[in-house]
Amino acid sequence: MATVTTPIKAEARDLNFFYSNGARALKGITMPLYENKITALIGPSGCGKSTFLRCFNRMHDLYPGNQYQGQIVMHPDNTNVLDQGVDPIEVRMRISMVFQKPNPFPKSIYENVAYGLRVRGENNKRIMDDKVEEALKGAALWNEVKDRLHDLAFNLSGGQQQRLCIARALATDPEIMVFDEPTSALDPIATANIEELMVELRSKLTILVVTHNMQQAARVSDYTAYMYLGELIEYDDTDKIFTNPSRKETEDYITGKFG
Amino acid sequence: MATQLMQAPVQLTISPRLAKNIRRNVKERVIELILMLAALVAVATTFAIVGILLYESLSFFKTVSVIDFFTDTQWTPLFEDAHYGIxxxxxxxxxxxxxxxxxxxxxxxxxxxxxxxxxxxxxxxxxxxxxxxxxxxxxxxxxxxxxxxxxxxxxxxxxxxxxxxxxxxxxxxxxxxxxxxxxxxxxxxxxxxxxxxxxxxxxxxxxxxxxxxxxxxxxxxxxxxxxxxxxxxxxxxxxxxxxxxxxxxxxxxxxxxxxxxxxxxxxxxxxxxxxxxxxxxxxxxxxxxxxxxxxxxxxxxxxxxxxxxxxxx
Incomplete structure (x- = not known):
């Protein structure tokens, strides 16, 4: 790889994942996430990109019978977030997630952003106000909502709701943020806003994004991983993947011959 | 322009396939009517109940004043000295x-x-x-x-x-x-x-x-x-x-x-x-x-x- 000196924020080591029906959705994935970089996961539907992404914040724990095998190690403390002894709630505080469809809570804009702090027992109004403002500014939403912080979040447009969800995820100062197709439910303008936002956020945290939109991967990401049938086929600089992939399968997918 | 458009009078006809299907329309109407009647049973019953309640209550309130009805603290309609406080x-x-x-x-x-x-x-x-x-x-x-x-x-x-x-x-x-x-x-x-x-x-x-x-x-x-x-x-x-x-x-x-x-x-x-x-x-x-x-x-x-x-x- 071109930038071997970039520090690694987290890495998957020989990661396998089994759904409760026994299906093996991930097959021995080993890949690093570089600090303050955007890594994109591309691949056809059902290739395991979302499954892989959801391993990072242990979302699979919510459904009984799912099983991880292998490690996802977070640096600098070398914690394996998949370890049975690690509290998934702590993991989710360090690795936050933005979903495919905006999913604000049935609360005010303010309370949506404050949610992560509230569940951590924070009740100081002044700290909360500051954090909410900071997060909304970080998600480029502050100017649009500062006069109606106590309106119901559902009254926002789809793009605003998605930025609200990003603000919500930002409010708890995560180290990594994972995005599961964050713009697939949005129009082109809202999509551009979110992409711009991701690039801005890169200076603060490490980003992993699943996308079906290859132009999006090419536009925003520093590194791109191509997955197929639960396997990591190729992982490299985004420029390299999109101009000169070393694997035939990757090239076929990117040029639209397949998938 | 307008005169040009008027010029060629075309005989407009409706092909048999596009003609209104009267049988189908009647059938639809009948079905609609049956469905509405079924819905009306419940509505009519409700109105009938309300009507009877109101009618009988009205004759009740001719004997007992509404004020007594709501302020009297006793309800003894079966006694000699009847009180009607609800x-x-x-x-x-x-x-x-x-x-x-x-x-x-x-x-x-x-x-x-x-x-x-x-x-x-x-x-x-x-x-x-x-x-x-x-x-x-x-x-x-x-x-x-x-x-x-x-x-x-x-x-x-x-x-x-x-x-x-x-x-x-x-x-x-x-x-x-x-x-x-x-x-x-x-x-x-x-x-x-x-x-x-x-x-x-x-x-x-x-x-x-x-x-x-x-x-x-x-x-x-x-x-x-x-x-x-x-x-x-x-x-x-x-x-x-x-x-x-x-x-x-x-x-x-x-x-x-x-x-x-x-x-x-x-x-x-x-x-x-x-x-x-x-x-x-x-x-x-x-x-x-x-x-x-x-x-x-x-x-x-x-x-x-x-x-x-x-x-x-």
Whole structure:
């Protein structure tokens, strides 16, 4: 790889994942996430990109019978977030997630952003106000909502709701943020806003994004991983993947011959 | 331009295929009419009931003034010195309903939260049918259950409790309406999309925090609807209170007293042998009207609350 000196924020080591029906959705994935970089996961539907992404914040724990095998190690403390002894709630505080469809809570804009702090027992109004403002500014939403912080979040447009969800995820100062197709439910303008936002956020945290939109991967990401049938086929600089992939399968997918 | 367009008169014809299909239209109309008639049965019945209640009440209020009806503190239509103050019956109805709700709302809501958010699939599929079985128990059985089981148990704790009392009746009525609250609230909570729960978990919330701070508020309109239905059931419930709460109209809100509810009074008179057209006979229509206004206003409040808190996901 071109930038071997970039520090690694987290890495998957020989990661396998089994759904409760026994299906093996991930097959021995080993890949690093570089600090303050955007890594994109591309691949056809059902290739395991979302499954892989959801391993990072242990979302699979919510459904009984799912099983991880292998490690996802977070640096600098070398914690394996998949370890049975690690509290998934702590993991989710360090690795936050933005979903495919905006999913604000049935609360005010303010309370949506404050949610992560509230569940951590924070009740100081002044700290909360500051954090909410900071997060909304970080998600480029502050100017649009500062006069109606106590309106119901559902009254926002789809793009605003998605930025609200990003603000919500930002409010708890995560180290990594994972995005599961964050713009697939949005129009082109809202999509551009979110992409711009991701690039801005890169200076603060490490980003992993699943996308079906290859132009999006090419536009925003520093590194791109191509997955197929639960396997990591190729992982490299985004420029390299999109101009000169070393694997035939990757090239076929990117040029639209397949998938 | 205009003249040019006018020039070529074309004979417009309708091809047989595009012609109106009269047979089909008639058939559609007939079906529509049948469907509407079916819907009208319920509507017409409601209007008929309201009409009769109003008509009979009107002749009742010719003898008894409306002011006396609402301010007199005694309800003794069967006595020589007849008083027609509805308040003792209203107090009995409200007290028993309040006790029932105090039992059913917390237990029903907690049951719903447990079933929807905590129970495994298997547990839920076992408990819910059993809970719904409670709905099938005849209310008269609940009445005897209150009189011969719950009241004696309460008397062990509080020996001065009369055999007929509102407390026992209210508690049993509460148990009776738990399934309504639990089952409907659970349906409302399960209808909350999984993505909203995932959003909460992804923020580092626990199961309990998610249930309380995200799922319950999201389902609040359905939960309120369940409460309203439960209130209407409690206010209109007849057998349990007629059997276990006593038949003496008594202006009291004390749960350990015995008292009659509106429904209990109506049963008492309807089963008795008061001559048609007498004031006593007409009084049950006035009582029924009050009962209907009570349930109607609860429904209106519920409708309003539902609208105010309606969530769209």
């Amino acid at each position: 308040m003792p019956l209203v107090s009995g109805t409200l007290t028993t309903s309040a006790i029932a709700l105090a039992v059913a709302v917390p237990i029903g809501t907690i049951t719903a939260i447990f079933l929807s958010e905590f129970a495994s699939h298997k547990t839920r599929e076992t408990i819910k049918p059993i809970l719904e079985l409670l709905v099938g128990v005849p209310t008269v059985v609940f009445g005897y259950f209150a009189l011969f089981f719950v009241t004696p148990m309460l008397q062990k704790i509080y020996p001065d409790l009369p055999s007929f009392n509102m407390l026992g009746a209210g508690i049993v009525m509460g148990v009776m309406i738990i399934p309504y609250i639990a089952s409907l609230s659970e349906d409302a909570m399960r209808a909350v999309p999984m993505s909203m729960r995932e959003g909460s978990y992804a923020m580092g919330a626990t199961r309990f925090q998610t249930a309380l701070k995200v799922v319950t508020p999201a389902a609040v309109s359905g939960i309120v609807a369940a409460y309203i239905l439960a209130i209407s059931r409690a206010v209109g419930e007849t057998m349990v209170v007629a059997i276990a709460a006593g038949q003496q109209p008594n202006l009291t809100f004390n749960p350990v007293d015995s008292a009659a509810t509106i429904t209990a009074y109506i049963v008492q008179v309807a089963m008795g042998d008061l001559p048609h057209g007498s004031v006593g006979y007409q009084s049950i229509f006035a009582a029924g009207l009050v009962l209907m206004i009570m349930t109607l206003s609860f429904n209106v409040i519920g409708h309003w609350v539902r609208k105010k808190y309606r969530e769209s996901y």
